[in-house]
Amino acid sequence: MKFRLIPALLILVVMAVTVRLGFWQLDRAHQKEALEVNIMQFENAPAQAVSAAPVELKDIEFHRVKARGSFVADKVVYLDNRPYNDQPGFYVVMPFKLSDGGYVLVNRGWLPRNMNNRETIAPYTTPQGEIEIEGIARADASRAYELGQGGSAAHQSIRQNLDVTAYAAETGLPLQPFVIQQSSDDGDKLVRDWPAPTSGVERNYGYMFQWWGMAAAALVFGLYAARRAGKKAPAPGA
Incomplete structure (x- = not known):
């Protein structure tokens, strides 16, 4: 042959x-x-307290965390194209001023979109004063496919994605390099039925x-x- x-x-x-x-x-x-396996261990471990002391993402991602402070409502960002049960909506992402002076971004939960006006935000409440929240430390507030720069010309607080480092430079806030995916309920009418962090x-x-x-x-x-x-x-x- x-x-x-x-x-x-x-x-x-x-x-x-x-x-x-x-x-x-x-x-x-x-x-x-x-x-x-690590994520399962982190979920069953005690929540770590978040402070102004810098923490590297690799040392805290997927860990349960807790933080005490107050929300900075005037710097909220709404992440567009985040469906829940096949209904379009937004994630509400807001800086959280920690009691010792640092800041961390918090993905507070999901809101439905107004089908008549996509830039109308459904009503929700923001706790006033100092509170304690709990959640999971994530690298970002979720990412969606994006063409161009995303966002809305008429409503600049609506964006497709949010990079923590870029947002810290934009606002001047000394943010931690992660986002807290909030799990604790504070009666704000937001949905926190988070998808499991499956790896595929x-x-x-x-x-x-x-x-x-x-x-x-x-x-x-x-x-x-x-x-x-x-x-x-x-x-x-x-």
Whole structure:
């Protein structure tokens, strides 16, 4: 059986790439599974107190936290295109001035959109004075697909996404590098039925099998093509 060099090399390259991508997805799945275990441990641990002392994101993300202070209502941001039970709405994100002088952003919860005027914010209340809140530390207040800069020309407090570092520079507030996803209820009429921080590990396993399936298909095709080429080759001395 004769092999043609260039087609054989191409098939080997395809197999090598797809096998490597499959192992990469397997590694990603293992990383996410380890993260899920950590998240479960964090959820069952006592809530950490948030203060003005800087905390690195990697040291607090997904931990239960609590903070004492007051909301800064005039710097609220509404994150658009956040559906809940198939109903369009907003996340209400607001700075929280800590008792010792620092600040942290809080994702307070979800509000439905006014279907007649998308820029009309449904009524909700903001607690006055000093209170204590609890929640989960997250890297951001959730991210949605964004074209351009997002936001609304008529209502600049409505945005598609909110970067903590950029917002700190915009407002001049010394913000912690994370957002508290509030879980405690303070009677403000906001919905806090947060989606579980699932990692989508099943997708990684699915992609892994897809890549390895492509590698197997390339191998089968290569053997089939080589067999056909061998049959068509003239016999020695013919």
